[in-house]
Amino acid sequence: MSYLELLKLASTEAVVVVTALVVLAIGLTTRREATGVTVATAQGDQNVGGSSSARTNAICSFIAALGLAIAIGTALMLPRKATLFSGMLVITPLTSLFKIICMALAFFAVLLTKSEKSLRHPGEYLAILLLATVGLMLLVSSEELLMIFIGLELLGLSLYVMVAFDKTDVRSAEAGLKYFLFGSTSSAFTLFGISLIYGMSGITSLAAISEKLATVSVQPLLAVGIVMTLIGFAFKIAAAPFHLWAPDAYQGAPIPSAAFIASGSKVASFVVLGKIVLVGFAPLHGDAAWHAMVAGWSPVLAALAALSILVGNFVALAQSNLRRLLAYSAVAHAGYTLIGLVAGDREGFSAALFYTTTYAITLVGAFGVVALVRRETAGDDFSNFSGLISRSPMLAGCMSIFMLSLAGIPPLAGFFGKFYLFSVALRADAGHGLLWLVAVALFGSLISLYYYLIVLKVIFVDEPSLAIASSPDHLSPDLLQRIAVAVLAAVVLFLGLMPDALAAGLLAAMP
């Protein structure tokens, strides 16, 4: 294994890292000039520094987007299959596909960053976002516990900073701190679990662990290790009862950070969770059927799924802030997605990944709409959205596509995702053992319809509230961001009409 070959196989990550460094350097140099200007002149010239900061933001976003586009190009040129260092870096069609998906989600997060006025250091912000993207790619493409842990930490530490980034908003730091405390506690749990699994199997590569587990009997220490590892991931995907950070982080963070946490971080966490349970812990599947529970990881995940669906949907009913509502609905959606992993075979995994991918695309779009509305009305409560249809029919239309897709209305992507998941779960067990879980999920979707429709009622039926009506009404033309939102809405519609485009690709890419 020469370094040149290593560089070739890790070229995607390398391109993104280099882009992050370039963006960081540009951010640092231009920032210094800008502060020089503001120091030299009096307060009246504040807007000089402001416009220079906006220019820096535009340059940095452009370079970050360009770097991601190049990296997607290199990901397309990766070989079909390769394994480095006994699974530390694995290239399969599945990992290449999800690297591309993660980078595309990061790309849209960068587009959201462009219009975020409150970010005073865009270079640093984008560099951290790109490093988080590298973390996503490491997570997706590794089948070894050490690398998975490093990827988790790289992602986690970047996200904590991204959430706490807005120094002008006191809620941002608070959300960052809560996210940090929950996150590092849960990663300590994962780490301790990993150490026990290592102790029981003597190895850290997932395939070898699975071989080892098939031969030994289940000891209590091993069970503790597996449950602790799962706790860490349950936190990452915001499954109840480990979801408490999510509403605060979604509400307090700068919008691109919230969108990135809701999309990229979630997709990668589901990919790696699926790999760990389906590859690493395969011999300990257990059975989550109602009458025939067998100890293993699948009853644990089934309990998390049911709890997440109920808690997420019921608490979402009481929300009056759109970002908090999205956060609680994210908890419920994590529950739906877990059903696919509980069902457990190739098909279940691909159903879960299809669902989480469409969900991520939908949420990035929804946060894009929130960002545009927030810029004009300086808030994201329901009252800020009232009468959006008269202010911007296009945004209102996109938002209704996103909300209806989350609710699972045909012909949108969310409907097919749910249909695929539930049918896989029903077929997974000869005696329809997972029927109880599917029933809980259907009940949950029914409840969720109510609060998604409330959002649409606010947008379409309610009169604009006075405070907003008196403010300069028309949303300013931020063309790029509008195009991005429209593209995402079109993708959601397309994946609903032709789900095979992604679903067949996923199923074919499954190992």
Next chain:
Amino acid sequence: MITLGDYLIVSGILFAIGFAGVMLRRNLIIILMSLELMLNAANLSLVAFSRFRVSPAGLPNYNAQVFVFFIITVAAAEVAVGLAILVALFRARQTTDVKDISELKF
């Protein structure tokens, strides 16, 4: 003779102390220290497993020892990020008590 079980018990106790500290203490600095304790509990158990899993050739299993070096580095990075967030919050609120940090609520 100290056995593997003894090390694991100590490591379990350390982890429990750390977790209790995170859950029960109100001062953010102490919570950060407790987090470190949890990570180090994992380090201890990894090293113990490595030492007691001797290969047929008589060598310890070095995987875990490499793992521990990575964890030490990651722990340092985690403290740096944690303290940075803490400073940002302290500037806004002049407090390090978690009870006072309740702007965002249900």
